[in-house]
Amino acid sequence: MGELFDLTGKVAIVTGSSRGIGRAIAERLAEHGAKVVISSRKADACQEVADGINAKYGAGKAIVVAANISSKDALQNLVDETKEKLGTVDILVCNAASNPYYGPMSGISDDQFRKVLDNNIISQHWLIQMCLPDMIAQKDGAIIIISSIGGIRGTSVIGAYNISKAADFMLARNLAQEVGKHNIRINCIAPGLVKTDFARALWDTPEAEEKSISYNPMQRLGVPDDIAGGAVFLASRAGSWVNGHGLVIDGGTVA
Numbered sequence: 001m002g003e004l005f006d007l008t009g010k011v012a013i014v015t016g017s018s019r020g021i022g023r024a025i026a027e028r029l030a031e032h033g034a035k036v037v038i039s040s041r042k043a044d045a046c047q048e049v050a051d052g053i054n055a056k057y058g059a060g061k062a063i064v065v066a067a068n069i070s071s072k073d074a075l076q077n078l079v080d081e082t083k084e085k086l087g088t089v090d091i092l093v094c095n096a097a098s099n100p101y102y103g104p105m106s107g108i109s110d111d112q113f114r115k116v117l118d119n120n121i122i123s124q125h126w127l128i129q130m131c132l133p134d135m136i137a138q139k140d141g142a143i144i145i146i147s148s149i150g151g152i153r154g155t156s157v158i159g160a161y162n163i164s165k166a167a168d169f170m171l172a173r174n175l176a177q178e179v180g181k182h183n184i185r186i187n188c189i190a191p192g193l194v195k196t197d198f199a200r201a202l203w204d205t206p207e208a209e210e211k212s213i214s215y216n217p218m219q220r221l222g223v224p225d226d227i228a229g230g231a232v233f234l235a236s237r238a239g240s241w242v243n244g245h246g247l248v249i250d251g252g253t254v255a
Contacts, residue, residue, distance in 0.1 A: 004238040008033035016096030018045035020196035024224035088134040120164035147188040176244030192250025194222035217252035
């Protein structure tokens, strides 16, 4: 596969990897040699993904550690079980996120707003801080936060979500300043609209999909695998001098 993209011997956690973008990233990391931890709230959904990876790339290539990102204890258990079963974490992909509300900011409840901020920012901070000590000790690590082009654009529909995704960019930039000296890279990927269950409310009618496509120079929505290549790049030696960056993968929508 070429030395630049070889992840042999690396251990990766991917949150929200039972489906969608997270699943595609986990599968491609495994394809390039990494051992991957499949994690989401439901262990059975994770197991189906892990079984597919192990069948395709060899037994022991993927394990399941279920975790709810809203629980600090669950995230600590995710890291602890990974270290016990596979070794220290080399690659962390913070993909899991929440968006319980669609509509103008005037209609979002306090509880909904807090859930978005807690799950999309604070939980990322928790999990990153749990993985950093080992990365610092080994002088190597790659952390990828899945943000969104919503973090650089306004909207009348998913404002709280976009606020959280803008914060993800600054989380990556600030942490890159703090730990770059330890050979740790922390970057964001900012997808455009991807056909996933998570984003279904934005594309699940012919009218909504046509409207979304009309804004895209490539005249199509993304699919999860469109994002996975960017994650492999940032996790591998190919991305070894990319730090504190936000990689937009959107078919040209922002342009």
